[in-house]
Amino acid sequence: MANDLFGTVETDWYRTRLNRVLACILAGFFILASGLYYLQIIRGEELRRVAENNYVRLENIFPPRGLIYDRNGKLLVDNRPCFDVSIILEDAPDPENVMRRVALLLSMPETALLEKIKEINRSKPFKPILLKSDISRDELAVIKTRRFDLPGVVVSVEPRRHYVMGDYASHLIGYLGEISERELRNGSYPDNRGGDFIGKFGIEKTCDSYFWGKRGGRQVVVDALGRTTDTLSTVDPKPGKTVYLSIDGRLQKVAEDMLRKKTAGAVLAMNPNNGHILAMASHPCFDQNALVEGMSYAEWEAVVKDPLHPLENKGIQGQYPPGSIYKIVTAMAALEEGVVTEETTSYCPGFYTMGKSRFRCWKRHGHGLMTLREAMAESCDVFFYKAGEMVGVDRLAYYARGCGLGARTGIRLGNEAAGLVPTKDWKQRRFHSSWQKGETLIISIGQGYNLVTPVQAVSLIAAVANGGVRYAPVIIKEIRDSDGRLIETTKSKIVGRLPASEETLAIIRRGLEDAVNTKSGTGWAVRLSGGVMAGKTGTAQVVRQEGDRGKKQEDIPFRFRDHAWFCAYGPTQAPRIAVAVLVEHGEHGSSAAGPIAAEIIKTYLELYP
Incomplete structure:
Protein backbone atom coordinates (compact mmCIF):
# COMPACT_ATOMS: atom_id res chain seq x y z
CA MET A 1 0.00 0.00 0.00
CA ALA A 2 2.78 2.34 0.99
CA ASN A 3 4.79 1.39 -2.08
CA ASP A 4 1.86 2.22 -4.36
CA LEU A 5 1.48 5.57 -2.63
CA PHE A 6 5.15 6.44 -3.07
CA GLY A 7 5.05 5.25 -6.70
CA THR A 8 2.09 7.47 -7.45
CA VAL A 9 3.75 10.49 -5.86
CA GLU A 10 6.98 9.89 -7.75
CA THR A 11 5.13 9.52 -11.04
CA ASP A 12 3.27 12.79 -10.47
CA TRP A 13 6.53 14.55 -9.64
CA TYR A 14 8.20 13.36 -12.90
CA ARG A 15 5.10 14.24 -14.89
CA THR A 16 5.08 17.75 -13.44
CA ARG A 17 8.76 18.23 -14.22
CA LEU A 18 8.29 16.88 -17.70
CA ASN A 19 5.34 19.18 -18.33
CA ARG A 20 7.37 22.14 -17.21
CA VAL A 21 10.27 21.19 -19.46
CA LEU A 22 7.91 20.73 -22.37
CA ALA A 23 6.32 24.10 -21.61
CA CYS A 24 9.72 25.76 -21.63
CA ILE A 25 10.62 24.07 -24.90
CA LEU A 26 7.32 25.09 -26.44
CA ALA A 27 7.78 28.62 -25.16
CA GLY A 28 11.25 28.70 -26.66
CA PHE A 29 9.98 27.44 -29.99
CA PHE A 30 7.20 30.02 -29.83
CA ILE A 31 9.63 32.84 -29.17
CA LEU A 32 11.93 31.60 -31.90
CA ALA A 33 9.02 31.24 -34.30
CA SER A 34 7.76 34.71 -33.39
CA GLY A 35 11.21 36.16 -33.96
CA LEU A 36 11.54 34.41 -37.26
CA TYR A 37 8.08 35.59 -38.23
CA TYR A 38 9.01 39.17 -37.29
CA LEU A 39 12.33 39.06 -39.09
CA GLN A 40 11.17 37.16 -42.17
CA ILE A 41 7.59 38.31 -42.62
CA ILE A 42 7.33 41.73 -41.01
CA ARG A 43 10.91 43.01 -41.67
CA GLY A 44 11.93 40.37 -44.15
CA GLU A 45 12.15 42.59 -47.20
CA GLU A 46 14.07 45.31 -45.40
CA LEU A 47 16.51 42.92 -43.74
CA ARG A 48 16.99 41.00 -46.95
CA ARG A 49 18.27 44.17 -48.60
CA VAL A 50 20.53 44.87 -45.63
CA ALA A 51 21.85 41.30 -45.52
CA GLU A 52 22.43 41.02 -49.23
CA ASN A 53 23.62 44.49 -50.19
CA ASN A 54 24.63 46.76 -47.33
CA TYR A 55 27.71 47.27 -45.23
CA VAL A 56 29.16 50.14 -43.18
CA ARG A 57 31.94 52.33 -44.54
CA LEU A 58 33.87 55.23 -43.04
CA GLU A 59 34.14 58.38 -45.17
CA ASN A 60 36.57 61.24 -44.70
CA ILE A 61 35.26 64.85 -44.72
CA PHE A 62 37.87 67.43 -45.61
CA PRO A 63 37.79 70.67 -43.61
CA PRO A 64 37.23 73.87 -45.59
CA ARG A 65 40.56 75.69 -45.85
CA GLY A 66 40.70 79.10 -44.17
CA LEU A 67 39.88 82.18 -46.26
CA ILE A 68 42.08 85.14 -47.15
CA TYR A 69 40.95 88.78 -47.11
CA ASP A 70 42.67 92.10 -47.71
CA ARG A 71 42.99 94.69 -44.95
CA ASN A 72 39.50 96.06 -45.68
CA GLY A 73 37.70 92.71 -45.68
CA LYS A 74 37.70 92.17 -49.44
CA LEU A 75 37.69 88.45 -50.22
CA LEU A 76 40.83 87.35 -52.05
CA VAL A 77 40.74 83.55 -51.69
CA ASP A 78 37.83 81.23 -50.90
CA ASN A 79 36.77 77.63 -51.55
CA ARG A 80 34.38 76.22 -54.13
CA PRO A 81 32.83 72.74 -54.40
CA CYS A 82 34.86 70.30 -56.46
CA PHE A 83 33.23 67.09 -57.72
CA ASP A 84 35.55 64.11 -58.19
CA VAL A 85 34.65 60.80 -59.83
CA SER A 86 36.23 57.68 -58.35
CA ILE A 87 35.69 53.92 -58.40
CA ILE A 88 35.83 51.42 -55.54
CA LEU A 89 36.91 48.11 -57.05
CA GLU A 90 35.26 46.02 -54.33
CA ASP A 91 31.88 47.41 -55.39
CA ALA A 92 32.42 46.90 -59.11
CA PRO A 93 31.74 43.30 -60.26
CA ASP A 94 33.10 44.06 -63.72
CA PRO A 95 35.50 47.06 -63.44
CA GLU A 96 36.61 47.02 -67.07
CA ASN A 97 33.04 47.25 -68.33
CA VAL A 98 32.36 50.10 -65.91
CA MET A 99 35.46 51.93 -67.13
CA ARG A 100 34.23 51.73 -70.70
CA ARG A 101 30.94 53.32 -69.70
CA VAL A 102 32.66 56.06 -67.67
CA ALA A 103 35.01 56.81 -70.57
CA LEU A 104 32.04 57.26 -72.88
CA LEU A 105 30.10 59.46 -70.44
CA LEU A 106 33.04 61.70 -69.52
CA SER A 107 34.67 61.77 -72.98
CA MET A 108 37.89 60.29 -71.66
CA PRO A 109 40.29 57.80 -73.28
CA GLU A 110 39.22 54.31 -72.32
CA THR A 111 42.81 53.03 -72.22
CA ALA A 112 43.82 55.70 -69.70
CA LEU A 113 41.06 54.68 -67.30
CA LEU A 114 41.83 51.00 -67.64
CA GLU A 115 45.48 51.69 -66.90
CA LYS A 116 44.49 53.47 -63.69
CA ILE A 117 42.72 50.47 -62.24
CA LYS A 118 45.47 48.09 -63.33
CA GLU A 119 48.11 50.11 -61.50
CA ILE A 120 46.22 50.05 -58.19
CA ASN A 121 47.20 47.55 -55.52
CA ARG A 122 44.34 45.05 -55.25
CA SER A 123 45.11 44.64 -51.54
CA LYS A 124 43.20 47.88 -50.97
CA PRO A 125 39.91 47.19 -52.75
CA PHE A 126 37.94 49.69 -50.66
CA LYS A 127 40.22 52.63 -51.46
CA PRO A 128 38.62 54.97 -54.04
CA ILE A 129 40.58 55.32 -57.27
CA LEU A 130 40.31 58.82 -58.71
CA LEU A 131 39.16 58.75 -62.32
CA LYS A 132 38.53 62.42 -63.01
CA SER A 133 38.77 65.46 -60.78
CA ASP A 134 36.64 68.59 -60.82
CA ILE A 135 34.00 67.43 -63.27
CA SER A 136 31.52 69.94 -64.67
CA ARG A 137 27.93 70.26 -63.56
CA ASP A 138 26.77 68.66 -66.80
CA GLU A 139 29.10 65.70 -66.28
CA LEU A 140 27.88 65.40 -62.69
CA ALA A 141 24.27 65.21 -63.91
CA VAL A 142 25.16 62.50 -66.41
CA ILE A 143 26.93 60.37 -63.80
CA LYS A 144 24.10 60.77 -61.31
CA THR A 145 21.51 59.83 -63.92
CA ARG A 146 23.38 56.67 -64.94
CA ARG A 147 24.49 55.64 -61.44
CA PHE A 148 22.61 52.30 -61.60
CA ASP A 149 24.71 51.36 -64.63
CA LEU A 150 27.96 52.29 -62.87
CA PRO A 151 28.43 49.98 -59.88
CA GLY A 152 31.36 51.06 -57.73
CA VAL A 153 31.49 54.57 -59.19
CA VAL A 154 31.18 57.30 -56.56
CA VAL A 155 31.11 61.08 -56.76
CA SER A 156 32.65 62.95 -53.84
CA VAL A 157 32.52 66.67 -53.21
CA GLU A 158 35.44 68.45 -51.60
CA PRO A 159 36.36 72.12 -51.10
CA ARG A 160 38.73 73.33 -53.82
CA ARG A 161 40.80 76.51 -53.50
CA HIS A 162 39.56 79.41 -55.60
CA TYR A 163 41.60 82.57 -56.15
CA VAL A 164 39.07 85.33 -56.61
CA MET A 165 41.44 87.82 -58.27
CA GLY A 166 42.80 85.25 -60.71
CA ASP A 167 46.54 85.71 -61.12
CA TYR A 168 46.65 88.98 -59.17
CA ALA A 169 48.83 88.86 -56.04
CA SER A 170 49.87 85.37 -57.07
CA HIS A 171 53.38 85.62 -55.62
CA LEU A 172 52.13 87.05 -52.36
CA ILE A 173 49.24 84.62 -51.83
CA GLY A 174 51.02 81.59 -53.28
CA TYR A 175 49.46 78.27 -54.23
CA LEU A 176 48.73 74.71 -53.05
CA GLY A 177 50.22 71.40 -54.05
CA GLU A 178 49.85 67.77 -53.06
CA ILE A 179 51.87 66.85 -49.99
CA SER A 180 55.01 64.88 -50.84
CA GLU A 181 56.37 61.74 -49.24
CA ARG A 182 59.26 63.75 -47.79
CA GLU A 183 56.90 66.26 -46.21
CA LEU A 184 54.84 63.46 -44.71
CA ARG A 185 57.95 61.87 -43.20
CA ASN A 186 59.62 64.97 -41.77
CA GLY A 187 56.89 65.56 -39.19
CA SER A 188 56.06 69.12 -40.21
CA TYR A 189 52.51 68.17 -41.18
CA PRO A 190 51.23 65.84 -38.41
CA ASP A 191 47.55 66.35 -39.30
CA ASN A 192 47.95 65.62 -43.00
CA ARG A 193 47.77 62.41 -45.02
CA GLY A 194 48.79 61.36 -48.47
CA GLY A 195 46.72 63.12 -51.11
CA ASP A 196 46.16 66.25 -49.02
CA PHE A 197 46.92 69.64 -50.56
CA ILE A 198 49.12 71.98 -48.56
CA GLY A 199 50.58 75.44 -49.05
CA LYS A 200 53.69 75.34 -51.21
CA PHE A 201 54.47 79.03 -51.63
CA GLY A 202 53.58 82.48 -50.30
CA ILE A 203 50.96 83.08 -47.63
CA GLU A 204 49.43 79.69 -48.40
CA LYS A 205 52.63 78.12 -47.09
CA THR A 206 53.38 80.60 -44.31
CA CYS A 207 49.92 80.18 -42.77
CA ASP A 208 49.28 76.56 -43.73
CA SER A 209 48.87 75.46 -40.10
CA TYR A 210 46.22 78.17 -39.63
CA PHE A 211 44.41 77.43 -42.87
CA TRP A 212 44.19 73.69 -42.23
CA GLY A 213 41.18 72.97 -40.00
CA LYS A 214 40.20 69.68 -38.39
CA ARG A 215 38.95 66.92 -40.65
CA GLY A 216 35.60 65.25 -39.97
CA GLY A 217 34.06 61.96 -40.97
CA ARG A 218 30.88 59.93 -41.30
CA GLN A 219 29.71 56.34 -40.98
CA VAL A 220 27.54 55.45 -43.94
CA VAL A 221 25.71 52.37 -45.13
CA VAL A 222 26.37 51.51 -48.76
CA ASP A 223 24.75 48.94 -50.98
CA ALA A 224 26.32 46.42 -53.29
CA LEU A 225 26.77 49.07 -55.97
CA GLY A 226 28.65 51.32 -53.58
CA ARG A 227 25.77 53.77 -53.27
CA THR A 228 25.15 55.41 -49.91
CA THR A 229 21.81 54.32 -48.52
CA ASP A 230 21.99 55.67 -44.98
CA THR A 231 24.18 57.77 -42.69
CA LEU A 232 24.71 56.34 -39.23
CA SER A 233 26.75 59.15 -37.66
CA THR A 234 28.62 62.30 -38.69
CA VAL A 235 31.44 64.33 -37.14
CA ASP A 236 31.48 67.73 -38.83
CA PRO A 237 34.86 69.11 -39.94
CA LYS A 238 36.18 72.29 -38.37
CA PRO A 239 37.02 75.03 -40.90
CA GLY A 240 40.48 76.60 -40.95
CA LYS A 241 41.22 80.08 -39.69
CA THR A 242 40.81 83.26 -41.71
CA VAL A 243 43.82 85.44 -42.53
CA TYR A 244 43.56 89.19 -43.15
CA LEU A 245 46.50 90.57 -45.12
CA SER A 246 47.87 94.07 -44.77
CA ILE A 247 47.49 94.83 -48.49
CA ASP A 248 44.72 96.93 -49.99
CA TRP A 300 54.42 73.21 -66.21
CA GLU A 301 57.66 72.93 -68.16
CA ALA A 302 56.87 76.18 -69.95
CA VAL A 303 56.45 77.98 -66.62
CA VAL A 304 59.54 76.49 -65.00
CA LYS A 305 61.81 77.16 -67.98
CA ASP A 306 60.56 80.68 -68.66
CA PRO A 307 63.70 82.91 -68.61
CA LEU A 308 61.73 85.62 -66.79
CA HIS A 309 61.11 83.24 -63.84
CA PRO A 310 57.38 83.77 -63.24
CA LEU A 311 57.42 81.62 -60.08
Missing part, protein backbone atom coordinates in the same frame (compact mmCIF):
# COMPACT_ATOMS: atom_id res chain seq x y z
CA GLY A 249 43.14 94.97 -52.86
CA ARG A 250 42.43 98.13 -54.85
CA LEU A 251 46.00 99.37 -54.59
CA GLN A 252 47.28 95.90 -55.41
CA LYS A 253 45.31 95.90 -58.66
CA VAL A 254 46.64 99.32 -59.65
CA ALA A 255 50.20 98.19 -58.95
CA GLU A 256 49.83 95.01 -60.99
CA ASP A 257 48.02 96.66 -63.89
CA MET A 258 50.82 99.20 -64.17
CA LEU A 259 53.56 96.59 -63.82
CA ARG A 260 52.00 94.31 -66.46
CA LYS A 261 52.81 96.91 -69.07
CA LYS A 262 56.47 96.01 -68.48
CA THR A 263 58.34 92.81 -69.22
CA ALA A 264 59.32 91.99 -65.65
CA GLY A 265 59.76 93.65 -62.27
CA ALA A 266 58.42 94.22 -58.79
CA VAL A 267 56.44 96.81 -56.86
CA LEU A 268 56.16 97.23 -53.10
CA ALA A 269 54.17 99.83 -51.19
CA MET A 270 54.51 100.29 -47.44
CA ASN A 271 52.97 102.42 -44.72
CA PRO A 272 56.11 104.15 -43.36
CA ASN A 273 54.50 104.63 -39.95
CA ASN A 274 53.96 100.98 -39.06
CA GLY A 275 55.63 98.80 -41.71
CA HIS A 276 52.37 97.44 -43.17
CA ILE A 277 52.82 96.29 -46.77
CA LEU A 278 50.02 97.92 -48.79
CA ALA A 279 50.80 96.25 -52.11
CA MET A 280 53.25 93.62 -53.33
CA ALA A 281 53.41 92.79 -57.01
CA SER A 282 55.81 90.69 -59.04
CA HIS A 283 55.76 90.21 -62.79
CA PRO A 284 55.42 88.02 -64.73
CA CYS A 285 52.77 86.34 -62.63
CA PHE A 286 51.20 82.88 -62.78
CA ASP A 287 47.68 81.48 -62.72
CA GLN A 288 47.10 80.03 -59.25
CA ASN A 289 43.80 78.43 -60.23
CA ALA A 290 45.53 76.56 -63.05
CA LEU A 291 48.07 75.18 -60.58
CA VAL A 292 45.31 73.97 -58.26
CA GLU A 293 43.21 72.47 -61.04
CA GLY A 294 46.23 70.77 -62.56
CA MET A 295 48.61 71.65 -65.37
CA SER A 296 49.83 69.38 -68.10
CA TYR A 297 53.51 68.48 -68.10
CA ALA A 298 54.10 70.75 -71.09
CA GLU A 299 52.39 73.70 -69.39
CA GLU A 312 59.96 83.91 -58.41
CA ASN A 313 58.64 86.61 -56.09
CA LYS A 314 60.94 89.34 -57.32
CA GLY A 315 59.88 91.61 -54.47
CA ILE A 316 61.69 89.50 -51.88
CA GLN A 317 63.78 87.04 -53.92
CA GLY A 318 65.08 89.25 -56.70
CA GLN A 319 68.52 90.76 -56.02
CA TYR A 320 69.58 93.74 -58.12
CA PRO A 321 72.26 96.42 -58.14
CA PRO A 322 70.58 99.42 -56.47
CA GLY A 323 71.92 101.99 -58.90
CA SER A 324 71.42 105.59 -57.88
CA ILE A 325 68.95 104.86 -55.07
CA TYR A 326 72.12 103.83 -53.18
CA LYS A 327 73.17 107.47 -53.25
CA ILE A 328 70.85 107.90 -50.28
CA VAL A 329 73.25 105.69 -48.30
CA THR A 330 76.35 107.45 -49.67
CA ALA A 331 74.92 110.87 -48.80
CA MET A 332 74.02 109.66 -45.30
CA ALA A 333 77.52 108.28 -44.74
CA ALA A 334 79.26 111.40 -46.08
CA LEU A 335 77.16 113.74 -43.92
CA GLU A 336 77.51 111.63 -40.77
CA GLU A 337 81.27 111.16 -41.28
CA GLY A 338 81.65 114.90 -41.74
CA VAL A 339 83.35 114.74 -45.14
CA VAL A 340 80.60 116.89 -46.71
CA THR A 341 77.94 119.33 -45.52
CA GLU A 342 74.79 120.63 -47.15
CA GLU A 343 76.81 123.58 -48.45
CA THR A 344 79.73 121.55 -49.82
CA THR A 345 80.17 122.04 -53.56
CA SER A 346 81.89 119.86 -56.11
CA TYR A 347 82.46 120.42 -59.80
CA CYS A 348 81.28 117.79 -62.29
CA PRO A 349 82.85 118.01 -65.78
CA GLY A 350 81.17 114.73 -66.79
CA PHE A 351 83.87 112.42 -65.43
CA TYR A 352 86.18 111.80 -62.49
CA THR A 353 89.78 110.71 -62.93
CA MET A 354 91.50 108.28 -60.58
CA GLY A 355 94.99 107.33 -61.65
CA LYS A 356 94.81 106.25 -65.25
CA SER A 357 91.08 105.48 -65.09
CA ARG A 358 88.25 107.81 -65.95
CA PHE A 359 84.87 107.25 -64.28
CA ARG A 360 82.08 108.91 -66.19
CA CYS A 361 78.94 110.65 -65.02
CA TRP A 362 75.67 109.65 -66.63
CA LYS A 363 75.45 113.22 -67.97
CA ARG A 364 78.12 113.24 -70.64
CA HIS A 365 78.90 116.96 -70.50
CA GLY A 366 78.67 117.18 -66.74
CA HIS A 367 76.47 118.98 -64.19
CA GLY A 368 78.83 121.80 -63.35
CA LEU A 369 79.10 123.01 -59.75
CA MET A 370 76.91 120.91 -57.43
CA THR A 371 75.86 121.04 -53.79
CA LEU A 372 74.82 117.80 -52.05
CA ARG A 373 71.16 118.70 -52.38
CA GLU A 374 71.54 119.45 -56.09
CA ALA A 375 73.61 116.31 -56.62
CA MET A 376 70.87 114.24 -55.01
CA ALA A 377 68.18 115.89 -57.14
CA GLU A 378 70.08 115.55 -60.40
CA SER A 379 71.79 112.24 -59.46
CA CYS A 380 75.29 113.51 -60.22
CA ASP A 381 77.66 110.55 -60.27
CA VAL A 382 80.84 112.60 -59.91
CA PHE A 383 79.70 114.18 -56.62
CA PHE A 384 79.06 110.76 -55.13
CA TYR A 385 82.29 109.29 -56.54
CA LYS A 386 84.17 111.87 -54.51
CA ALA A 387 81.97 111.46 -51.42
CA GLY A 388 82.31 107.69 -51.48
CA GLU A 389 86.06 107.89 -51.94
CA MET A 390 86.36 110.05 -48.83
CA VAL A 391 84.14 107.75 -46.77
CA GLY A 392 85.71 104.46 -47.86
CA VAL A 393 84.14 101.14 -48.71
CA ASP A 394 84.04 99.70 -45.19
CA ARG A 395 82.37 102.77 -43.69
CA LEU A 396 79.91 102.75 -46.58
CA ALA A 397 79.17 99.14 -45.69
CA TYR A 398 78.57 100.15 -42.06
CA TYR A 399 75.90 102.67 -43.10
CA ALA A 400 74.40 100.33 -45.67
CA ARG A 401 73.92 97.64 -43.03
CA GLY A 402 72.50 100.25 -40.69
CA CYS A 403 69.92 100.97 -43.39
CA GLY A 404 68.88 97.31 -43.43
CA LEU A 405 70.76 96.31 -46.58
CA GLY A 406 72.62 93.03 -46.77
CA ALA A 407 70.21 91.28 -44.38
CA ARG A 408 66.74 89.76 -44.60
CA THR A 409 63.95 92.05 -43.45
CA GLY A 410 62.10 89.21 -41.71
CA ILE A 411 58.90 89.52 -43.71
CA ARG A 412 56.68 86.45 -43.10
CA LEU A 413 57.21 84.94 -46.53
CA GLY A 414 59.61 82.16 -47.37
CA ASN A 415 62.81 82.27 -49.41
CA GLU A 416 63.64 85.93 -48.80
CA ALA A 417 67.04 86.89 -50.19
CA ALA A 418 69.54 88.89 -48.13
CA GLY A 419 71.18 90.99 -50.80
CA LEU A 420 74.87 91.89 -50.57
CA VAL A 421 76.92 94.66 -48.96
CA PRO A 422 80.57 94.26 -50.06
CA THR A 423 83.63 95.03 -47.94
CA LYS A 424 87.36 94.59 -48.33
CA ASP A 425 87.31 91.42 -46.25
CA TRP A 426 84.36 90.04 -48.20
CA LYS A 427 86.20 90.41 -51.49
CA GLN A 428 89.32 88.80 -50.07
CA ARG A 429 87.31 85.81 -48.85
CA ARG A 430 85.22 85.55 -51.99
CA PHE A 431 87.78 86.21 -54.73
CA HIS A 432 91.11 86.00 -52.87
CA SER A 433 92.07 89.42 -54.16
CA SER A 434 92.47 92.91 -52.71
CA TRP A 435 89.95 95.72 -52.92
CA GLN A 436 90.72 98.33 -55.56
CA LYS A 437 90.18 102.06 -55.01
CA GLY A 438 88.16 102.34 -58.18
CA GLU A 439 85.72 99.78 -56.85
CA THR A 440 84.83 102.15 -54.02
CA LEU A 441 83.75 104.73 -56.59
CA ILE A 442 81.56 102.18 -58.34
CA ILE A 443 80.02 101.06 -55.04
CA SER A 444 79.26 104.69 -54.13
CA ILE A 445 76.74 105.00 -56.95
CA GLY A 446 75.12 101.61 -56.36
CA GLN A 447 76.94 99.55 -58.97
CA GLY A 448 79.54 96.84 -58.65
CA TYR A 449 78.96 94.11 -56.09
CA ASN A 450 76.03 95.85 -54.38
CA LEU A 451 72.78 93.85 -54.39
CA VAL A 452 69.44 94.79 -52.82
CA THR A 453 65.91 93.42 -52.92
CA PRO A 454 62.86 95.61 -53.58
CA VAL A 455 61.55 94.93 -50.05
CA GLN A 456 64.84 96.28 -48.65
CA ALA A 457 64.53 99.30 -50.90
CA VAL A 458 60.99 100.14 -49.76
CA SER A 459 62.02 99.66 -46.12
CA LEU A 460 64.88 102.11 -46.63
CA ILE A 461 62.82 104.85 -48.30
CA ALA A 462 60.07 104.38 -45.69
CA ALA A 463 62.59 104.92 -42.88
CA VAL A 464 63.95 108.05 -44.56
CA ALA A 465 60.38 109.33 -44.88
CA ASN A 466 59.34 108.73 -41.26
CA GLY A 467 62.42 110.24 -39.64
CA GLY A 468 64.68 107.21 -39.36
CA VAL A 469 62.61 104.41 -37.78
CA ARG A 470 63.07 101.01 -39.41
CA TYR A 471 59.99 98.79 -39.14
CA ALA A 472 59.85 95.10 -39.92
CA PRO A 473 57.59 94.64 -42.97
CA VAL A 474 54.13 93.39 -41.95
CA ILE A 475 52.15 91.32 -44.44
CA ILE A 476 49.69 89.52 -42.11
CA LYS A 477 47.38 92.00 -40.38
CA GLU A 478 45.40 89.57 -38.23
CA ILE A 479 44.08 86.02 -37.99
CA ARG A 480 40.56 85.04 -36.89
CA ASP A 481 38.79 81.74 -36.38
CA SER A 482 35.81 80.64 -38.47
CA ASP A 483 33.44 82.34 -36.01
CA GLY A 484 35.22 85.67 -36.33
CA ARG A 485 37.02 85.59 -32.99
CA LEU A 486 40.43 87.28 -33.03
CA ILE A 487 43.28 84.77 -32.72
CA GLU A 488 46.36 86.83 -33.52
CA THR A 489 47.24 90.41 -34.43
CA THR A 490 50.60 91.36 -35.91
CA LYS A 491 52.01 94.29 -33.98
CA SER A 492 54.38 96.71 -35.63
CA LYS A 493 57.97 95.98 -34.69
CA ILE A 494 60.80 98.49 -34.70
CA VAL A 495 63.96 96.67 -35.80
CA GLY A 496 66.31 99.63 -35.67
CA ARG A 497 67.01 103.20 -36.65
CA LEU A 498 68.90 104.62 -39.57
CA PRO A 499 72.46 105.54 -38.58
CA ALA A 500 71.79 109.23 -39.17
CA SER A 501 70.73 112.32 -37.27
CA GLU A 502 67.48 114.08 -37.93
CA GLU A 503 69.45 116.92 -39.51
CA THR A 504 71.11 114.52 -41.95
CA LEU A 505 67.78 112.93 -42.86
CA ALA A 506 66.20 116.36 -43.37
CA ILE A 507 68.94 117.26 -45.87
CA ILE A 508 68.40 114.00 -47.73
CA ARG A 509 64.63 114.50 -47.81
CA ARG A 510 65.06 117.97 -49.28
CA GLY A 511 67.21 116.47 -52.02
CA LEU A 512 64.55 113.82 -52.70
CA GLU A 513 61.83 116.47 -52.90
CA ASP A 514 63.91 118.46 -55.38
CA ALA A 515 64.53 115.32 -57.47
CA VAL A 516 60.81 115.20 -58.27
CA ASN A 517 59.64 118.79 -57.93
CA THR A 518 62.34 120.82 -59.69
CA LYS A 519 62.77 120.95 -63.46
CA SER A 520 66.37 119.81 -63.28
CA GLY A 521 65.48 116.84 -61.05
CA THR A 522 65.59 113.35 -62.55
CA GLY A 523 62.01 112.65 -61.42
CA TRP A 524 60.44 115.87 -62.71
CA ALA A 525 58.52 114.01 -65.43
CA VAL A 526 56.46 112.06 -62.89
CA ARG A 527 55.76 114.86 -60.37
CA LEU A 528 52.32 114.99 -58.78
CA SER A 529 50.11 118.05 -58.43
CA GLY A 530 50.90 120.04 -55.31
CA GLY A 531 54.41 118.61 -54.98
CA VAL A 532 53.17 115.82 -52.71
CA MET A 533 55.77 113.25 -53.79
CA ALA A 534 59.49 112.93 -53.13
CA GLY A 535 61.69 110.25 -54.59
CA LYS A 536 64.90 108.98 -56.14
CA THR A 537 65.44 107.50 -59.59
CA GLY A 538 67.96 104.77 -60.24
CA THR A 539 69.50 103.08 -63.26
CA ALA A 540 71.40 99.89 -62.51
CA GLN A 541 73.78 98.34 -65.02
CA VAL A 542 73.28 94.63 -65.54
CA VAL A 543 76.45 93.87 -67.45
CA ARG A 544 78.45 96.00 -69.81
CA GLN A 545 80.14 94.29 -72.74
CA GLU A 546 82.96 96.06 -74.53
CA GLY A 547 81.03 96.18 -77.78
CA ASP A 548 78.08 97.88 -76.08
CA ARG A 549 80.02 100.94 -74.98
CA GLY A 550 78.55 104.07 -76.53
CA LYS A 551 75.46 102.28 -77.86
CA LYS A 552 71.94 103.43 -77.19
CA GLN A 553 69.97 101.21 -74.81
CA GLU A 554 67.58 100.14 -77.56
CA ASP A 555 70.54 98.83 -79.56
CA ILE A 556 71.75 96.61 -76.72
CA PRO A 557 70.31 93.06 -76.35
CA PHE A 558 67.38 93.14 -73.96
CA ARG A 559 68.97 90.91 -71.32
CA PHE A 560 71.94 93.30 -71.06
CA ARG A 561 69.93 96.50 -70.72
CA ASP A 562 69.92 98.46 -67.46
CA HIS A 563 67.37 97.90 -64.71
CA ALA A 564 65.17 100.85 -63.72
CA TRP A 565 64.47 101.89 -60.10
CA PHE A 566 62.24 104.47 -58.50
CA CYS A 567 61.80 104.86 -54.73
CA ALA A 568 59.36 107.47 -53.47
CA TYR A 569 57.03 108.53 -50.66
CA GLY A 570 54.15 110.89 -50.13
CA PRO A 571 52.90 113.28 -49.01
CA THR A 572 56.21 115.02 -48.49
CA GLN A 573 54.88 116.38 -45.20
CA ALA A 574 53.64 113.62 -42.87
CA PRO A 575 54.25 110.73 -45.32
CA ARG A 576 51.69 107.90 -45.35
CA ILE A 577 52.97 105.69 -48.15
CA ALA A 578 56.38 104.65 -49.44
CA VAL A 579 56.92 102.85 -52.74
CA ALA A 580 59.77 100.97 -54.41
CA VAL A 581 59.52 99.99 -58.08
CA LEU A 582 62.01 97.85 -60.00
CA VAL A 583 61.56 97.26 -63.73
CA GLU A 584 63.94 94.66 -65.11
CA HIS A 585 65.82 96.00 -68.12
CA GLY A 586 63.60 99.07 -67.99
CA GLU A 587 66.63 101.26 -68.83
CA HIS A 588 65.63 104.50 -67.05
CA GLY A 589 64.11 104.96 -63.61
CA SER A 590 62.27 108.15 -64.46
CA SER A 591 60.51 106.82 -67.57
CA ALA A 592 60.02 103.12 -66.72
CA ALA A 593 59.62 102.89 -62.94
CA GLY A 594 58.66 106.46 -62.01
CA PRO A 595 55.14 106.49 -63.56
CA ILE A 596 54.25 103.30 -61.67
CA ALA A 597 55.29 104.76 -58.31
CA ALA A 598 53.53 108.04 -59.01
CA GLU A 599 50.25 106.31 -59.92
CA ILE A 600 50.35 104.17 -56.78
CA ILE A 601 50.95 107.14 -54.50
CA LYS A 602 48.29 109.18 -56.27
CA THR A 603 45.77 106.33 -55.95
CA TYR A 604 46.51 105.76 -52.29
CA LEU A 605 46.12 109.43 -51.39
CA GLU A 606 42.79 109.47 -53.22
CA LEU A 607 41.61 106.31 -51.44
CA TYR A 608 42.74 107.61 -48.05
CA PRO A 609 42.54 111.44 -48.27
